Amino acid sequence: MGKTIAEKVLSSHSGSDCRPGDIVIADVDFCMSQDGTSSMMMRELRSMGFVSPKTKRGMAMVIDHNSPCPSADVSVIHKAIRSFADSHSIPLHDVGEGVCHQVVLEQGKVLPGDLVIGADSHTCTYGALNACSTGLGSADVAAAAYTGKLWFKVPETMVLRVDGDFGLMIGAKDLILTIIGKLTADGATYKSLEFKGAAIDSMCMDGRMTVANMAVEMGAKFCPFEFDSTTAKWFSERGIHAEHGLSCDPDARVESEMDFCTDDIVPMVARPHSVDNVCPASELADVLVDQVFIGTCTNGRLGDLEAAARILKGRTVKRGMRLIIAPASRAILLDAIEAGIMHQLIKSGAVVVSPGCGPCVGTHAGVPSDDETVLSTANRNFKGRMGNNKGVNIFLSSPETAAATAIRGTITDPREVM
Amino acid sequence: MTILRGRVHRFDPNDNINTDYIISGRYKFKIDDIRKLAEHVMEDIDPDFASRIEKGDIIVAGRNFGCGSSREQAPRALKAAGVSVIIAESFARIFYRSAFNIGLPLLTCETGWVRSGDLIEVDLSKGEIRRGSTGTVMSTSRIPQVMQILLSDGGLTSHIMKHNGFSLETDKME
Ligand code: SF4
Numbered sequence: 319m320g321k322t323i324a325e326k327v328l329s330s331h332s333g334s335d336c337r338p339g340d341i342v343i344a345d346v347d348f349c350m351s352q353d354g355t356s357s358m359m360m361r362e363l364r365s366m367g368f369v370s371p372k373t374k375r376g377m378a379m380v381i382d383h384n385s386p387c388p389s390a391d392v393s394v395i396h397k398a399i400r401s402f403a404d405s406h407s408i409p410l411h412d413v414g415e416g417v418c419h420q421v422v423l424e425q426g427k428v429l430p431g432d433l434v435i436g437a438d439s440h441t442c443t444y445g446a447l448n449a450c451s452t453g454l455g456s457a458d459v460a461a462a463a464y465t466g467k468l469w470f471k472v473p474e475t476m477v478l479r480v481d482g483d484f485g486l487m488i489g490a491k492d493l494i495l496t497i498i499g500k501l502t503a504d505g506a507t508y509k510s511l512e513f514k515g516a517a518i519d520s521m522c523m524d525g526r527m528t529v530a531n532m533a534v535e536m537g538a539k540f541c542p543f544e545f546d547s548t549t550a551k552w553f554s555e556r557g558i559h560a561e562h563g564l565s566c567d568p569d570a571r572v573e574s575e576m577d578f579c580t581d582d583i584v585p586m587v588a589r590p591h592s593v594d595n596v597c598p599a600s601e602l603a604d605v606l607v608d609q610v611f612i613g614t615c616t617n618g619r620l621g622d623l624e625a626a627a628r629i630l631k632g633r634t635v636k637r638g639m640r641l642i643i644a645p646a647s648r649a650i651l652l653d654a655i656e657a658g659i660m661h662q663l664i665k666s667g668a669v670v671v672s673p674g675c676g677p678c679v680g681t682h683a684g685v686p687s688d689d690e691t692v693l694s695t696a697n698r699n700f701k702g703r704m705g706n707n708k709g710v711n712i713f714l715s716s717p718e719t720a721a722a723t724a725i726r727g728t729i730t731d732p733r734e735v736m
Numbered sequence: 737m738t739i740l741r742g743r744v745h746r747f748d749p750n751d752n753i754n755t756d757y758i759i760s761g762r763y764k765f766k767i768d769d770i771r772k773l774a775e776h777v778m779e780d781i782d783p784d785f786a787s788r789i790e791k792g793d794i795i796v797a798g799r800n801f802g803c804g805s806s807r808e809q810a811p812r813a814l815k816a817a818g819v820s821v822i823i824a825e826s827f828a829r830i831f832y833r834s835a836f837n838i839g840l841p842l843l844t845c846e847t848g849w850v851r852s853g854d855l856i857e858v859d860l861s862k863g864e865i866r867r868g869s870t871g872t873v874m875s876t877s878r879i880p881q882v883m884q885i886l887l888s889d890g891g892l893t894s895h896i897m898k899h900n901g902f903s904l905e906t907d908k909m910e
Pocket of ligand 1: 383417418419438440614615616674675678679696697
C-alpha cells in the first residue's frame with residue numbers, strides 16, 4: 319500500500335515503516351524560534367547544558383515579533399536572545415530581516431522532504447516547499463535542538479482536491495478562507511492536509527505558502543504540497559539544488575477527501591472573532607473600515623504587495639483610512655523597491671513599517687483604537703489580537719480585497735474597483 | 737498519580753478558547769516572569785479570573801481548547817495561576833503537547849454536565865471525574881501513554897535529562 323507525504327517523511331526520518339497512530343522518534347532537519355518563544359526555549363536548553371544544535375541543518379533564531387524593539391522591557395529579552403545565539407553559534411536574524419517563516423524559507427534551510435519544527439504555530443508554512451513542518455511549544459523545540467530528534471504521532475491525512483482556474487482578483491487566500499469556513503477551526507486537528515488538482519498545480523509558490531500558512535487555523539499538523547516543477551524552479555532560482563521531492567501515492571490510505579472548484583470561489587472575508595466565520599466580501603459592503611493592514615507571514619510577500627500596488631495605481635487611500643504595510647522580509651522590501659511597487663504604495667498613501675510581524679500580533683506599529691474596525695491580510699482575527707480588546711473588530715482578507723477596501727473605506731470586492 | 741480536587745471555572749466562549757485569550761500578546765512579549773504573566777490569564781474573556789482563581793482550581797471547556805499560537809506561556813501561565821488540570825471536549829494539538837511537556841495534565845470528555853463553581857474531584861490514573869465527593873462520576877479518555885511518561889518524569893526536559901534522550905517505548909507503561 320502506498321503512503322502519504324506525511325507517512326513518507328516520518329518513515330524516512332525514523333527509520334521505520336510507520337502508519338497513522340504510530341509514535342515515532344524522528345530525526346529533525348531544522349528548527350527555529352522567534353523573540354516571543356525563545357526565552358522559554360533558552361531556559362530549557364540552559365538547564366540541559368546545551369552546547370550547539372544537533373538538528374541536521376542546525377537552527378535559526380529570529381527577532382521579528384517586536385521589531386525594532388518597542389519598549390525597554392522587550393529590549394531585555396532581545397539582548398538575552400542575541401547573547402544566547404552568539405554563545406551557541408546559532409544564526410540570529412535580527413530586527414529588520416523579516417518574519418521568521420519568510421526568513422527561514424529565504425535562507426534555503428528547508429528542503430523538499432524535510433522534517434522541520436518551529437516555536438511558532440505558523441511553521442506549517444514550509445509545507446509549500448514539500449516539507450513536513452509544524453509549530454510546537456518551546457520545550458519541544460529545545461528537546462529537538464538538544465537531541466536532534468523529537469517524538470511524533472503519525473497523523474492521518476486528508477486530501478483536498480482543487481480543480482479549475484483562479485479568475486482575476488481571486489486566489490490562494492480566498493481558497494484557504496473558503497476551506498476553513500467549510501472545515502471549521504478544529505476540522506483538521508492533528509491531520510496532515512495534502513492538496514491535489516489543477517488549481518494547485520498552477521498555483522505560484524507565494525500562493526502555496528499562503529495556503530500552507532493557514533492550515534493551522536483548522537488545527538492541522540502538516541500541510542505538505544507535492545513536489546513539482548514550481549517547487550524545483552523556486553529552489554533553482556535561489557541557487558539550491560533540489561530536483562526531487564515527494565508526492566502522496568495514489569493508493570495511499572487517506573482518512574478523507576474533499577473536492578473544491580475555483581468556479582465556486584469568490585473574494586472571501588473572515589469576520590470577527592474567529593477565522594472560520596467567513597462570507598463573501600460582497601456581503602460586507604456596508605462595513606466601514608478604519609485601518610487596512612497588508613503584510614504578515616500569510617500575505618506579506620512580493621506577489622501580495624504587487625497585487626495591492628496594481629489596484630492602488632493612480633488612486634489614493636480614502637481620507638480617514640490608514641493603510642499600513644509590512645513587507646514579510648528585507649529581501650521582499652528590496653525587490654518591491656526595485657520594481658517600483660513601494661513607490662506606488664507610498665504615493666497612494668500607505669504607511670510602510672519595517673519588515674517583520676508589524677501590527678499582526680498587537681505589539682506595536684499599528685494598534686487600533688477602541689471600537690475601530692480593521693481589515694488585515696493576516697491569519698488570525700481573535701479578540702484583542704492586534705493589541706486592543708475594547709470593541710475592536712478584525713476582518714481578514716486577500717491583499718486584493720484589502721487594497722480595494724483601502725480605496726473605498728468600506729469592505730470591497732476587488733472586482734468592483736477594476 | 738494523585739487525586740486532584742478543585743473548583744470549576746468555565747468561560748464564554750466555551751469552544752475554541754485560543755492562546756491569545758489565555759495570555760494576550762500584549763503581555764507575553766514583554767513579561768518574562770511567569771508568575772507576573774499569570775496575573776493576566778484569560779483577561780480578554782474574563783477580566784477577574786486571575787483574581788478569583790485559587791490554587792488547585794480546574795478549568796472546564798468545550799471543543800478545541802488552546803487553539804492558535806504556539807506560545808508555551810499559555811499552559812505555563814495557567815499552571816502558575818494555580819490551575820491543576822484542564823478538562824475539555826477536545827484540545828488543539830500544540831497546546832496539548834505543551835501542557836504535558838510542562839507538567840500540566842489535560843483530560844478529554846463530554847463536559848456539558850459540569851457547571852462553573854462546581855467542586856469536582858479528578859482521579860488522573862483512573863480517568864474519572866466526580867462531582868462533589870459523592871456525586872456523578874464521569875469517565876474521561878485515558879491519558880496517552882507517552883503523555884503519562886512525560887508527566888511522571890516531571891515534563892519533557894526532565895524526561896530527556898533522566899534518560900539521556902527519549903525513552904518513550906509505550907509498552908512499558910502497561
Ligand atoms: S506575521 Fe503574525 S502570524 Fe506570522 S509569525 Fe508574525 S505574528 Fe505570527
